[in-house]
Amino acid sequence: MPALVFDCDGVLADTERDGHLPAFNATFEEFGLPVRWSDAEYAQKVKVGGGKERMRTLLTPEFVAAAGLPADPAALEEQVAAWHRRKTEIYTGIIRSGDIPPRPGVRRVAEQAHAAGWTLAVASTSAEVSVRSVLELAMGPELATHFGVFAGDLVQRKKPAPDIYAVTVRRLDLDPARVVAIEDSRNGMLSALGAGLACAVTTSAYTEEEDFTGARLVVTSLGDPPPQETVTSVLSDPLGVRPGPWMELADLAALLPDGGDPTASGPSGAGPPDLAPPGPPPPSH
Template identity: 25%
Template sequence: MMIDLVIFDCDGVLVDSEAISSEVLIDVLSHIGIELTPEFVRQNCLGRSFPTVAASIRARADRALPDDFEERYRRRLFKRYETDLKVTPGLKSVLSRLVVPCCVATSSSPPRVGRTLHMTGLSSFFGDRVFTASQVARGKPAPDLFLLAAERMVADPARTLVIEDSGPGLAAGFAAGMQVALYAGGSHLIGADLTDWEDIDILGSWADFPPELLSSYPTGTIQ
């Protein structure tokens, strides 16, 4: 594997946040009379920008959302983050041992990803190397965001590895001509049917991260 850059998705990859996001979204919607199932959220919301998520909800409910819906959702979400948000196990060891550059490319809004990285102590690993769907015309599954990240990082897409946890993210990586791996260590993928993705590399945990991209670790284990 010839890799010059690793692009990490944020939610569900760097942090175990997708189950939290799903619970909060379903709860906030229930208070305005819109009932969604976890399966609908998984299929139509995970890995997508908030405008895309909102459009899916409006189409499903056949009604408009309150003007302050996004604000309500984010306020509740950040409250849950304060007590429940965790970095995915073993990630910090991987980031501290990477021997190639890395960055973040996420469908989250700049305020959300900024808050996420700051709260979890991940900001120091990425600095300003954070790219969001707000910077491109088309979000995932279009390749625009990943191509922007590679361009800004001065990397060849063909020598770039994307770590994703959602269908739209994986599709975006393939469309960008990049090497792609599914991170399946998030709680939202526990027990999930991964047969549709069996032809790609699956990281069941960060212990499965390609060792050739890591420096040696003193204890011989990923913490």
Template identity: 35%
Template sequence: MSRPSRALVLDFDGLVADTEVLWLAVLRELYRSLSQELPHDRYVASIGGTLDDFDPFEDLAARCRTAGAAELEERAESMFRTYMAYEAPLPGVRRLVAQAEKRGLPLGIASSSRSTSVRPHLEAFGLLGSFPVVVTADDVPRVKPAPDLYLLAARRLGVDPAGIVAFEDSNRGVRAAKAAGALCVAVPHVLSRSHDFSAADLRLASLTLCDLDDVLSLGAAGKAG
């Protein structure tokens, strides 16, 4: 069987699912239930990263002193699961997946979240079978902006990192993809539009505007804007 030369690798949070906006709503509700306000700018700046960048549960626990960070995180995750049950993939995701499958392009996921925050949702969307490779924070020592997730995804997909076209919604994600040597399409969501996406090879306002022919020509045509 011949080795594929190209593959598409998608971020999950904010790209496949609207989890970033959903988490913002959950955290705002959690903070306000304890008469506090979520530090919006700090949270937005941490998008695409980990709790090491900004831990809202530690922050809230220090403010309210009536509950520990672990208890607050458990409350938030319960709220998130309830809301997520009503969610669907973001517009354009199913179309992109169908186009890739029609062309025989391998598909993967590269997420800084843990597997338990990615795989169940892909399965609920009916998309898990479309992504034979799902790489998460559980699989690598360093998450984005380090290149580890993309390098491992490339290895598992059987392609050179330079043959990957990554789809990302955050500055950290774009930096990770580029550090791995991949091409990158930035698709900012409402919370990350202020991020610096200058390193991306292409920027789209929405995944619904994605033309796979244009995307696959990026490697030959150079930086497309």
């Protein structure tokens, strides 16, 4: 069967501006760190894959001295890990408050895919607890149980490396040629393409101006019909799918060589190569 694999942040919900950014800044305040990221600064930080990696961008010699942080690398890494644990707690609290709505169409299209027998998954470089909180918010607790969750701590290399998608494909025994990935960023798109997947892009708050050459469809959102109507705008449609005012599963199926035909053959055996075993815990949101 075909598969539909969602990224998390920016795809299931527009969580970067209203979730991750305030969680980072609240963490910095709690730990007495002399920094608060502005919206413009964070627009650049999101290009760095992983929350710990974003925090490590602070660690210039000047910042370490000004914040009274330890100079010993191991002790400094322990401090970053403590910041990140607290940031994840704050972030998941924001998500569970329900203040950030799911993006238009994600639950509707996932329900269509589930009803049609498609495999569903999330492949994200965020921490697993964060991914699961957003997944349940976006899909509801019942539909969320039908998703495979493949989060950042499964791989050493972050997007744009293809590793997280390659792991998803391998563990679910999928044929890459029958998988549609939905991403919102260039790094995510490159990750999906590197794993041999078709990629549709729904642009988000920080990614509207990025280069999505290689995506098979680029839209502003999946959209929804009335009564919660959100009309999607098509930004790039190289295959000539020509979706309507809101996306349907058939539009995404049209991105696959077989059109999402459920009777097509299964895995081809030519999926992504096996990856090296994971190393130390990698950075994550």
